[in-house]
Amino acid sequence: MKLRDEYTCPLELVHDMIKGKWKPIILWRLRLGATSLSKLESDIDGITQKMLLEHLKELVDYGFVDKKTFAGYPLHVEYFLTEDMGNQILEALRIMQHIGIEYLKKNGKENELTEKHVIPD
Amino acid sequence: MKLRDEYTCPLELVHDMIKGKWKPIILWRLRLGATSLSKLESDIDGITQKMLLEHLKELVDYGFVDKKTFAGYPLHVEYFLTEDMGNQILEALRIMQHIGIEYLKKNGKENELTEKHVIPD
DNA sequence: CTGGATCCCGAATGATACTG
DNA sequence: CAGTATCATTCGGGATCCAG
Numbered sequence: 326m327k328l329r330d331e332y333t334c335p336l337e338l339v340h341d342m343i344k345g346k347w348k349p350i351i352l353w354r355l356r357l358g359a360t361s362l363s364k365l366e367s368d369i370d371g372i373t374q375k376m377l378l379e380h381l382k383e384l385v386d387y388g389f390v391d392k393k394t395f396a397g398y399p400l401h402v403e404y405f406l407t408e409d410m411g412n413q414i415l416e417a418l419r420i421m422q423h424i425g426i427e428y429l430k431k432n433g434k435e436n437e438l439t440e441k442h443v444i445p446d
Numbered sequence: 447m448k449l450r451d452e453y454t455c456p457l458e459l460v461h462d463m464i465k466g467k468w469k470p471i472i473l474w475r476l477r478l479g480a481t482s483l484s485k486l487e488s489d490i491d492g493i494t495q496k497m498l499l500e501h502l503k504e505l506v507d508y509g510f511v512d513k514k515t516f517a518g519y520p521l522h523v524e525y526f527l528t529e530d531m532g533n534q535i536l537e538a539l540r541i542m543q544h545i546g547i548e549y550l551k552k553n554g555k556e557n558e559l560t561e562k563h564v565i566p567d
Numbered sequence: 568c569t570g571g572a573t574c575c576c577g578a579a580t581g582a583t584a585c586t587g
Numbered sequence: 588c589a590g591t592a593t594c595a596t597t598c599g600g601g602a603t604c605c606a607g
Contacts, residue, residue: 333471334543334546335547337549338549339542340470341459344465345597346598349458353455362570363568370454376582376598378571378572388549393543397607399569401570401572402607407510417538417539417572420535421456421461421535423456424458424535425459425460426456427531428460429564494583494584495588496588497583
C-alpha cells in the first residue's frame with residue numbers, strides 16, 4: 326500500500342494515495358469535522374481499529390489528514406482534514422458520491438439510499 | 447475486481463468502480479476523445495492488451511465508457527467517455543490530477559512533470 | 568486502566584506471465 | 588487472444604505494546 330517511486334501521471338499518484346477499502350470512507354466521515362479514533366471507529370460501519378489506524382496513518386503521511394494530540398487524561402487525539410489537500414480531495418469525493426447516488430437511482434436501488442448508508446453527522 | 451452486493455455509501459461504490467491500476471489512466475486518456483484499442487495500447491505506457499481490455503470492459507459495464515463499432519474492413523472499434531457518468535468522473539479526476547501536480551511541486555519533484563508524464567494528445 | 572499504535576500471520580484478491 | 592499459474596499486495600483477526 327505504499328507509493329511507487331515513479332508515476333507516469335500525477336493522477337495515478339493520487340489514485341494510489343486514496344486507494345484501499347477504507348480511505349474514501351474515512352475522508353468522507355472527516356468532512357464533518359475533527360474526531361477521535363474511537364469515534365471514527367464507531368461511526369464507520371464494519372471497520373476495525375487496526376484497519377482504521379493503518380489507513381489513517383497513510384492519509385496523514387500523504388497530507389490529506391492531520392492529527393492533534395491533547396495532553397492530559399484521558400488520552401485524546403483528534404484527526405481532521407488538512408486545509409489544502411484534504412479539502413481538495415473532498416471535492417473529488419463529492420463528485421463521486423453524486424455519481425454513486427445517480428447510479429443507484431438509475432438502477433432502481435433508491436431503497437439502498439437510506440439513513441444508514443450515508444454516514445450521519 | 448467486481449462490485450460488492452451492498453455498499454454503505456455511494457462513494458464507496460464509485461471508488462470500487464474506478465479502482466484498479468489502470469482505470470484512471472484509461473479514463474484520463476479518453477478525455478482527449480474517442481480512440482481505438484490499439485491507439486490506447488500504444489498511448490498508455492506499460493499496459494498490456496489484456497489488462498486494457500479487462501479494465502475497459504468494466505468501465506463500459508459501469509457506464510463510464512461506451513464503444514461504437516464501425517462496420518467495414520478493416521474492423522474498427524472506438525471507445526469514448528459517456529456524456530453523463532464519463533464526463534462527471536472526469537471532473538473528479540481533474541481534481542486529483544491537480545492535487546498530484548501540486549504535491550510533486552511541493553516535494554521538489556517538478557522535474558518529474560515532463561512531457562512523457564502527462565499523456566500527450 | 569484506557570485509548571492509541573504496531574506486529575505477525577493466514578486468507579483473499581489483484582496484476583502479470585505463461586501457454587496452448 | 589482466453590485460461591490458468593504465479594507472484595505481489597491487501598485485508599483483517601488477534602495479540603501486544605506504549606503512553607498518560
